[in-house]
Amino acid sequence: MTELVTRFAPSPTGNLHIGSARTALINFILKSQYPNSKLYLRIEDTDKQRSKEEYINNILNGLKWLGISWDNEPQIQSKNINRHLEIANELLKIKKAYKCACTENELSERRKKINSGEITSKKICVNCESNKDVQSLNKGFVIRIKIPEEGKEILHDVIQGKVEVNKNELDDFVLIRQNNTPTYMLSVVVDDHDLGVNYIIRGDDHLNNYFRQKFIYEFLSWEIPRYAHIPLINGEDGKKLSKRHGAVSITDLKKQGFLPEAIINNLILLGWAPNNQKDEIINLDNIINEFKINNLSKSSSIFSYKKLNFFNNHYIRQDDNLNKFYEYCKSNEFLNQYLQSDKNKITRIFNTYKKNILKYDDIINISKIYFDEYFKISLEKNFDIQFDNLFKEFLKLINNINTWEHDYINLKINEFLNQNNIKFPVLGKPVRYLLTNNYNGPSITDIFMILGKNKSLERLNNYKILNG
Ligand code: GLU
Numbered sequence: 001m002t003e004l005v006t007r008f009a010p011s012p013t014g015n016l017h018i019g020s021a022r023t024a025l026i027n028f029i030l031k032s033q034y035p036n037s038k039l040y041l042r043i044e045d046t047d048k049q050r051s052k053e054e055y056i057n058n059i060l061n062g063l064k065w066l067g068i069s070w071d072n073e074p075q076i077q078s079k080n081i082n083r084h085l086e087i088a089n090e091l092l093k094i095k096k097a098y099k100c101a102c103t104e105n106e107l108s109e110r111r112k113k114i115n116s117g118e119i120t121s122k123k124i125c126v127n128c129e130s131n132k133d134v135q136s137l138n139k140g141f142v143i144r145i146k147i148p149e150e151g152k153e154i155l156h157d158v159i160q161g162k163v164e165v166n167k168n169e170l171d172d173f174v175l176i177r178q179n180n181t182p183t184y185m186l187s188v189v190v191d192d193h194d195l196g197v198n199y200i201i202r203g204d205d206h207l208n209n210y211f212r213q214k215f216i217y218e219f220l221s222w223e224i225p226r227y228a229h230i231p232l233i234n235g236e237d238g239k240k241l242s243k244r245h246g247a248v249s250i251t252d253l254k255k256q257g258f259l260p261e262a263i264i265n266n267l268i269l270l271g272w273a274p275n276n277q278k279d280e281i282i283n284l285d286n287i288i289n290e291f292k293i294n295n296l297s298k299s300s301s302i303f304s305y306k307k308l309n310f311f312n313n314h315y316i317r318q319d320d321n322l323n324k325f326y327e328y329c330k331s332n333e334f335l336n337q338y339l340q341s342d343k344n345k346i347t348r349i350f351n352t353y354k355k356n357i358l359k360y361d362d363i364i365n366i367s368k369i370y371f372d373e374y375f376k377i378s379l380e381k382n383f384d385i386q387f388d389n390l391f392k393e394f395l396k397l398i399n400n401i402n403t404w405e406h407d408y409i410n411l412k413i414n415e416f417l418n419q420n421n422i423k424f425p426v427l428g429k430p431v432r433y434l435l436t437n438n439y440n441g442p443s444i445t446d447i448f449m450i451l452g453k454n455k456s457l458e459r460l461n462n463y464k465i466l467n468g
Contacts, residue, residue: 004037006030006199007192008063008070009077011044011184012055015249016062018303019203019233019241022267026230026296027201028068029268032288040195041070044077046187062250066260067284075195077187084182087190087220088143088175096219097175098129099141121149122171143176145215153211158228160204160298165211173212185209189216197225201293204229228293231300233270238302246305253308257328257360259321262312270301281314309358316354325350328360335360338367345370348450352442369436370450377462378437383430390420390427395460404453410445434463 008024010016031039043059045051060074091097102110102125110126113119125144128134134141147170155163175186182190188209192200207229217224235245247253253263264284274282274290282290315321329335329346338346349367357363369375382388397416401409417424429439435447435456448456 004030004034004199005040005196006038006201007040007042007195007197009042009044009188009191009202010059011047011050012052012059013047013050014055015058015251018248018250018253018263018267020059021062021066021068021250021263022233022270023201023203023230024063024068025066025264025267026228026291026293028070029288029291030199030201030293033291038071038196039069040072040197041074042077042191042195043074044184044188046077046081046182046184048078058249058251062254065254066250066264075191077191080187080191080194081182083194084187084190085176085180087216088182088186091145091175091216091219092143094219095146096215097143097145098172099134099137100125100128100144100172100174101134101137101141102128120168122169123149124171140178142174142178144172145175145212145219147172147212147215153214155207155210155214155227157207157210158226158294159231159296160207160229163207165208170212175216185212186216189213189222192225193217193220193222198223199228200225201228201230204231204298228296230296231271231298233303234300236302236304241303245303255331255361257332257362258308258312259315259324261315262308265311265315266303266308269307270303271297271299281311313355313358316357316360322347322350325360325363332361332364334364335367338371341371345450345452352446352450369438375437375459375462377434377459379433379463382463387426387430390422391430391463393420394427394431395457395464398448398453398457398460401453404449406445406449409448410443413445431460435459 006027008020008027010020010024027039031037041060041063043056045056056074063070088097092099107124110119110124114122114124128141128144129146147167149168151167153165153167153170155165157163173185174183176182210227210229214224216222233241235241237245241248247256250263261283264287265280265282268282268287268291269280272291272295273280274286316325326339326343329339335346346363346367349370350363353363353366357366383391394416397412401412417427428444431444432441432447433439435444435451441447442450451459
């Protein structure tokens with residue numbers, strides 16, 4: 001192939017969906033694998049009722065956030081309507097399309113007969129083409145393409161392999177509606193051709209459209225692109241991935257604190273695996289090096305949120321991701337308050353907990369207890385007398401620590417345990433509870449570090465007061 005020209009062509013009828021992001025990602029990878037290639041972005045907004053400006057912005061921002069870039073300015077399909085109309089008229093002129101003035105009633109009668117099997121041909125309109133009056137109408141018609149009924153169509157799809165369809169299965173689909181607007185089926189082909197697109201990578205929900213769209217190319221002697229129809233992704237129950245399964249838009253994942261690297265890592269391993277990858281962690285550069293589109297499975301893949309969590313936890317733990325955490329905090333109402341009031345504290349919390357969290361928003365709940373200015377121990381009665389005696393000494397020890405550093409505090413606590421000949425849980429668990437109202441959690445040294453000396457003592461002293 002000469003240089004590769006591909007495109008991502010979302011309809012702005014919703015926020016950027018995980019499945020669309022995967023299509024965009026694979027387009028981006030292919031473009032990045034071939035020198036001098038192009039990836040265009042086209043917003044297919046011809047469905048004016050469902051298309052919204054906010055979705056366009058959402059799609060553009062989502063792609064940028066994922067690190068998926070494209071060439072030139074995004075193309076807006078609705079701005080090309082005149083060109084689409086021109087092509088439809090051209091098809092009329094060369095008799096590869098015809099005007100159809102069937103009424104809704106006529107069409108639905110015919111549709112019923114086709115669906116019940118009474119008529120085997122899929123042609124929904126049979127009379128208009130030969131009706132001179134209809135063909136000379138100036139308004140009140142749609143323009144239909146004229147697809148031959150004989151023979152077979154074969155597609156050699158990069159992913160799906162050889163796919164065959166009998167031409168008599170194909171209907172004469174509408175190119176121009178009654179209101180003189182082009183349909184998606186026409187616009188997509190005209191725009192792809194005009195952009196010089198020679199490789200179409202899109203969801204396999206469009207596989208059937210290929211067999212219709214190809215006639216527009218053929219009738220106009222345009223070169224037909226190569227096609228790769230990517231299988232859709234399903235939820236763990238095998239059903240189409242939807243909100244029932246969890247967050248399905250890139251925005252929602254971003255809001256919860258998933259990282260782009262994790263999403264990309266997870267998406268690319270759906271139906272594909274690198275050759276010699278010992279573990280599954282793979283970054284975009286390595287994906288670009290190793291990905292082979294024809295190795296992508298043609299069966300639908302299962303999107304696992306568990307797996308996404310696993311990848312996210314991995315990327316969250318990387319040291320260089322602290323700045324990303326701050327960025328996330330700024331976008332989150334609660335964490336931003338914490339960040340503004342005590343950046344060091346939220347950083348210490350994050351560093352202490354990052355190995356255990358699955359996404360950044362897990363930090364919100366974790367932080368509450370550390371930022372609680374009115375913290376009260378929730379205890380009905382004191383621990384036992386053995387602990388209380390030990391605690392008096394422990395409090396003195398903590399009071400006397402003037403070098404508030406992790407290793408030093410740890411050392412002092414260990415010395416204290418040794419001197420008193422006790423195992424850590426005897427002291428550690430209750431002390432952790434006094435500091436956080438939770439018997440489980442990070443080491444008490446970590447908790448001391450998060451709270452700082454004054455706050456730690458304040459909380460411990462609460463118990464002393466309780467103790468009398
Ligand atoms: N606009 C179509 C969609 O969002 C994609 C069309 C295509 O890739 O051919 O499903």
